[in-house]
Amino acid sequence: MLIWFLFGAMCMGVVLFGLAYWKFVLLNKAAQAAWQKLDNNMKNRAELIPVLALSAASFNELDREFIYELSHMKEACRTAQTLQERVAKENEITQKFKKVFTAAMKHPELKTDEHFLKLQKSIIYAEGKVQSAKKKYNSAARDFNTIAAIIPLNLIAKMFEFEPYEYFDFDPSLDKVME
Template sequence: MSPLVIVLIVTVVVLLVLVGVVIGAYNGLVVLRNRVEEAWSDITVQLKRRTDLIPNLVNSVKGYATHEKEVFEKVAEARSAIMNAGSVAETAKAENALEGALKSLFAVSEAYPELKANQNFLQLQQELVDTEDKIQAARRFYNGGVRDLNTKIQTFPTNIIAGMFGFQAKEFFDVEDRASVENPVEVKF
């Protein structure tokens, strides 16, 4: 075999390997991006389910605690903020507000023993707890997908392919901010 043929074969093999690496990296990035989008979709489904439960829960409490107008307004505002959130950061901020408002709502319910014994209220409360658990699981799945995608985007050689094809790092869905963890919700009656 002539040296020219050997160089041509080596060049073709190297090009095929490079094309294979690019295709593999691109497909891996697409898979991770789709997992993140699927996980975000799961979160939005659970958030929607929760926002649908909240009016019934508020109405149950209103029947017993009609003078707690401020608490009901905060819950309504927080619910509206979740429904209108456009980004992961906005959703996380709205989640913090809703969590605080719901804590206040449940604190109000503690002052009304007949409400705590109401079967409808108890069922709604249990459904809300179940939905919160599902949101937490969906958030962990989403954040795991974001971690994997961001790691792949930032590591060599996929960072080159990610840059070539416009893959962007995703934002984690962190609900708790330092202020809400360090300063718990204050309930006033």
């Protein structure tokens, strides 16, 4: 009788271990997929930078150094080595977008310029997609990190070398500037 009890307990332990591993794999894949989507959205937003830099070059309020920095932001994001560097660069892009749009408000002729309005809408749309993807990534990272922090499950996470995810956070979107 004791042998059957021990056998049942071992089987239950193996099943629970397998389910825990399966949950880690699912949450890990979800976090990786969310990161990939966020990365793609940030790259798509970065594709708009050269066009904006070209438009911004005509504003007297913006100096040449600012335009030069803006035009090189796309490459700076690609070369970021760590998540903290990437967050800093993405935050810088958002700040530069805000500065360009603030300078653009001083030019009433741009309110009727079809090309600039289209560019502005594209950037705001891209920024919104980045913000949405950022929230999904942070949510997936939080879910994974929460499971990995639970005491018996953290041993499984260490056993299979599942590392916690860092959160990605930067300034809110351009909506406030556009209001």
